[in-house]
Amino acid sequence: MITIQKEDVDIGKLIEDAKRAGTGAIVVFDGIVRDDDIREMELEAYEEVARAEMEKIAEEATRQHHLLHVDIIHRIGKLAVGENILIIVVSAGHRPDAYAGSRYIIEEIKKHVPIWKKELRKDGDRWVPGEHPHGAGTPG
Amino acid sequence: MTIKVRFFARFRELLGTDLIIDYQVGATLAPFIRDIAKKNKDGYDALFDEHGTFREFVIIMRNGKRVERGDAALLPLADGDEIAIFPPVAGG
Secondary structure (H helix, E strand, O other): OEEEEOOOOOHHHHHHHHOOOOOOEEEEEEEEOOOOOEEEEEEEEOHHHHHHHHHHHHHHHHHHHOEEEEEEEEEOEEEEOOOEEEEEEEEEOOHHHHHHHHHHHHHHHHHHOOEEEEEEEOOEEEEOOOOOOOOOOOEO | OEEEEEEOOHHHHHHOOOEEEEOOOOOEHHHHHHHHHOOOHHHHHHHEOOOOOEOOOOEEEEOOEEEOHHHHOOOEOOOOOEEEEEOOOOOO
16 A cells, blocks of 8 residues: 555554565554654645655565565644654565665655655744755656 | 646745646746746745746656756746646655
8 A cells, every 4th residue: 555645544454464475574664753842743745746756666665675565654634743654564575675675665755755744833833854955756 | 828836835835836827828837937936025035046047956847747947947838737846855
């Protein structure tokens, strides 16, 4: 499942569903709204492009790291401290591929997927600056 | 011709989004966006430098494909195009 949605997901069910013939390791990445003295975080996406980019990233991770299954769920809307922002579940035959595939996916999302976060702070709101100033898709 | 313009994040707050614009045939991307952005000085200044060139960090897409800033001045628009303009991404 590659999706952008407001709702949370049942991570336990995703793990069960990620078990395939040949699965020896599942790695779960769960990005969470951190308490940086904020009230809430608001997330916004260019949804069609973001979903397509996440699908490309999942395909490339599968190819490079021999993954058996990939889920990427990126949430949007207003999220409170402690809520899940991004859940990545990868299944592979062996742990090196599962770890490497998961790491590849999160780093590529941060470079290329058009999603933005705004911290709703007690002392005023602030857009979180991107880590990759020239990111978001490839020319052409 | 009709062009859809989508601004995101800080640019959306300044300039709105999902704008449907009727515009003269033959227009190119950067002058078109300059024209749209003129309605809000802060929005214009967020996108363009003093020479009217897209700022270095501004990301431009046409129909879901990235456009290099240097190509934007001369890139012709077509009826039905969707142009998206946004700051560096910060998901994950």
